[in-house]
Amino acid sequence: MKKINIKTIFDSEIKEHINCTDIFMKNSFSDFNKFLDVVIKTLKKGNKIILFGNGGSASDAQHIAAELVVRYKKNRKSIPAISLSTDTSTLTAIGNDFSFNEIFSRQIESIGKSGDIAIGITTSGKSKNVINALKLAKKKKIISTMLTKENYPNKKETGKITDFILGVPAHETARIQELHILFGHLMCSVIDEVFS
DSSP states (O other): OOOOOHHHHHHHHHHHHHHHHHHHHHHSHHHHHHHHHHHHHHHHTTOOEEEEESTHHHHHHHHHHHHHHTOSSSOOOOOOEEETTOOHHHHHHHHHHTOGGGTTHHHHHHHOOTTOEEEEEOSSSOOHHHHHHHHHHHHTTOEEEEEEETTOSOHHHHHHHOSEEEEESOOSHHHHHHHHHHHHHHHHHHHHHHHO
16 A cells, blocks of 8 residues: 555645635736625615536535525524535436536526625636626626636636636645635625625
8 A cells, every 4th residue: 555644635735725825815816805795785675696606616506595584693684695516306307308518508598687795616717608608698688707726728718608707826726616606705705794
């Protein structure tokens, strides 16, 4: 069996996380602030937040939606938020009857209303089902938002289908996901203060 140095792995992973988080803190406030301004206005008008993604990003979408509907740190009114990654019957029916690439867009077509915010989470920036949902959101006058990595592909094309592109400063999937959940928690923290 291969011998590994657990301490080296432990130190390396945490140092990389701290480095990415430090860059995020120094460079991302302006984008975060602009986005949160729109989120707060949207919620005050009675609109909802729709989150979606694949794999770990599906879990992040579900996690953040739960923090908003239930509570984050404070007891405050429930925030209208939904994850499109949780209904297995709907997901499998759309995947089977239409295409896996439509699992989120079909749901956006059903429940998305003008003035809502759609947050598509993709570590790669190229998940077809996320991009398809954001395209449809934009057509329906839903605020279309991609949460991704800093150097994502197809910037020109993606810019046409989104109102916000929030790219975190990381390259490895694990670090990108850690910053995505941090971004979500920061959003929840601001919402707590505004609506409690």
